[in-house]
Amino acid sequence: MRAVRLRAPERLSVEEVPRPVPGPHDLLVRVEACxxxxxxxxxxxxEFPTSKPVTLGHEFSGLVEEAGAAVEGFRIGTRVTGDPNISCGHCADCLAGRPNLCAGLSAIGVHRxxxxxxxxxxxxxxxxxxxAGLDPLHGAFCExxxxxxxxxxxxxxxxxxxxVILGGGVIGLLMVELALLAGAGMVVLSTRQAPRRALALQLGAHxxxxxxxxxxxxxAALLPRGADVVFECAGVGExxxxxxxxxxxxxxxxxxxxxxxxxxxxLAPFELLTKELRLESAWLNPLTHERAAELIAAGALSLDQLITRTIRLDEVPAAIAGAPQFGEIKLVMAG
Structure with a gap:
């Protein structure tokens, strides 16, 4: 089969590799979208630790092609999404309900x-x-x-x-709708690109x-007292x-x-101190993947508006290596 393999930093290409064979507890999934x-x-x-060589891609959906002998509950042909983050299940963090902090965590598309x-x-x-009737492109948004x-x-x-949401990529735009669903009374998004600002308003940002x-x-002019909650979604120092x-x-x-x-x-610790801010971080998706799938299956999110275009498998290396185009939100490989 063909796969997009990362061999070393900035060495990414489509290669022919053996089709994986499912073990007794595995599903072999034919990828429809990633x-x-x-x-x-x-x-x-x-800039992010990963195994090498490895096939990238952790946001996927597809159809079950084969199931291991010990697998129950999944018929051949079932459309599935995969939670890529695999924890050990028995360390202190896993037992405390925080599998995202598991020291033995491995991820599909990162370490395997x-x-x-x-x-x-x-x-x-x-x-x-x-x-069965869900658009597989939507299934790829579960992660x-x-x-x-x-x-x-x-x-x-x-x-x-x-x-306030800082960053207007796909994550920031998803946050607009999710914050509204969570009960926010005012949502403000900040991004440099005018097309993304226009889309944020279409999605419900005030x-x-x-x-x-x-x-x-x-x-500050919109919220003189400041925002109750701020999501930093751009990942840059500014x-x-x-x-x-x-x-x-x-x-x-x-x-x-x-x-x-x-x-x-x-950062200025004095500002943190005197504002008495609750400074948090959110890492991965502990125990939320099934909730995401239910939300998407219910049609609660405007996902079609976030898909800039679909691409083929052989276009993936260039798309990952290149900078996002102006106005680009989400590229999805369609199998």
Whole structure:
């Protein structure tokens, strides 16, 4: 079969590899769709730890082609999504309900072969069945939505709260709708690109501000006391600093964007101290993948508006290696 293999930083190509053989507890899934994530670009550049060689792709959905002898509950032909993050299940963090912090965590598409391929191997315990009629492109959103749901859980948005989202990529735009579903009374998104600001407003944001034109001052004019909750979704030092500046006294900041490993950001501890901010981070998708699948199956999110275009398997390496095009939201490989 064909697969997109990362051999070393900036060495990514389509190769012929053996089709995986499912063990007794595995599903062999024929990939129908797999989304390109910002983390894939970080892994390509060597900014995020990953095994090598490895087949990238952790946001996928597809059809069960084979099931291991010990697998129950999945028929051949069932459409599934796979939770890529596999924890040990018995360490202190796993037993405390925090499998995302498991020291033995491994991830499909990061440490083991993923969904940018014709087939992917998924442990049955990581698979979630999807409705037969669900668009497989929507199924590929289960992983990013599940991560966003964890960030929403961490933020603990009170009914009517003001929420600021810094970053207008697919994660920031998903956050607009999820914050509204969580009860936010005002949602403000900040991004440099006008097309993304327009889409944020279409998705329900009350305001969309230009991140290239003093967003801190603009947000302060909209929210003089500051925001109750701020989500940093861009993963750059500038927005990390802005997240502290636009939060109200006693507010909450959730760091969610992936800053490259090893990069440092200068913060002012005095501002954190005197504002008495709750500074949180949200990592991966602990126990939220099934919730995400249910939300997507219910049609609660406007996913079609987030898909910029679909691409073929052989287009994936160039798409990951290249910078996102202006106005681009989400590229999804369609099998």
């Amino acid at each position: 989304g390109i994530c910002g983390s894939d670009r970080h892994m390509f550049r060597g 072969d993923g969904g940018f391929a014709e087939y992917v191997l998924v442990p049955a315990g990581q698979a979630v069945a999807l409705p 990013p939505v599940s991560c966003c749901l964890h960030a929403i859980d961490v933020a603990r948005i009170a009914p009517g709260a003001s929420v 305001h969309a501000v230009d991140a290239g034109a003093d967003p801190v001052a603009t947000i 927005t990390v600093r802005q997240s502290i500046a636009v939060a109200r006294r006693g507010g909450t900041v959730v760091l969610f964007g992936v800053v490259p490993e090893g990069e440092e950001v200068a």
